[in-house]
Amino acid sequence: MTSIEPKNYVGFDTITRQIERRLLKRGFQLNLMVVGQSGLGKSTLINTLFASQIAHSHGRKSADEPVERTPEIQSVTHTIVENDVRLQLTVIDTPGYGDQMNNDKCWEPIVKYIKDQHSLYLRKELTAQRDKYLNDTRVHCVLFFIQPNGHGLKPLDVVVLKKLSEIANVVPVIAKSDTMTLAERESFKAKLQAEFAQYKLRLYPYASDEYDVEEREYTETIRNMIPFAVVGSSETATIDGKEVPVRHHRWGTVNVENTMHCEFVHLRSFLITTHLQDLIDTTAHTHYESFRSKQLLALKENSAPRKRVESK
């Protein structure tokens, strides 16, 4: 292919501005699912991430309080506007996960929800007279909250992480990391990372050949940081002339945005500033990959030489 430079100005270099204008008009859609035991600070973290009152707590102050509800999935959508850019953010809450006496198959409604949204989107895409802009209800990212217990993943966490990471972009976080000392946090994180490797969990962001050197390095840094040790708070204070979220403790105040205290800022910049579009783009791929690997497995099984059953 040869590259030609037109003799006169043609004007297609405005395409980036045309796309920008169209995107500004349409806005962006991000669907974020939060999964984890009640009382781990899911609603608080979402509200802290988007500096808005988006998610509502279900009233339990700690993970030890009893839950009487059956698990049901609820979603809430808000439009957030920043410098004329509109983000339609849907938070999908999965209350009651892992809180029941019998947690057998408690992940099924969550998995079903994710798969249903994919099927719905695919059906809309394949409709002959499809709308110009499809309403995308697919789950773009699952924030998975791990209890800061210092021991490691619970058996239920392993099962659910495995199931979810096959069909969605899963980002695990250590909840309420201000309840641990820095040394405890680091050793807990190392244990969790070893377990992620042991159970071969495919977590977001994925290594990709499509990235340039800079993107590859940044992705590697983020992959080494996972799970993010986070702190959320609805309280703010003015520190160095800037209003920041804080948590007050008997021993002092935690500035949620201070990277010495926690990795909230890293999570926020990774999810919102650098990977928002990638999360959306990767969503279809993640689901498709899982679907394809299952099909390949089925093909292999079907083509494998079958045991002969001999009749006597």
Ligand SMILES: Nc1nc2c(ncn2[C@@H]2O[C@H](COP(=O)(O)OP(=O)(O)OP(=O)(O)O)[C@@H](O)[C@H]2O)c(=O)[nH]1
């Ligand atoms: N120490 C500490 N407490 C937190 C943190 N985030 C939230 N909390 C507190 O934990 C309690 C529960 O927080 P929520 O955000 O309602 O938790 P949730 O996981 O959404 O709970 P459900 O709505 O019941 O599923 C509240 O009292 C919060 O103030 C945190 O990072 N550190």
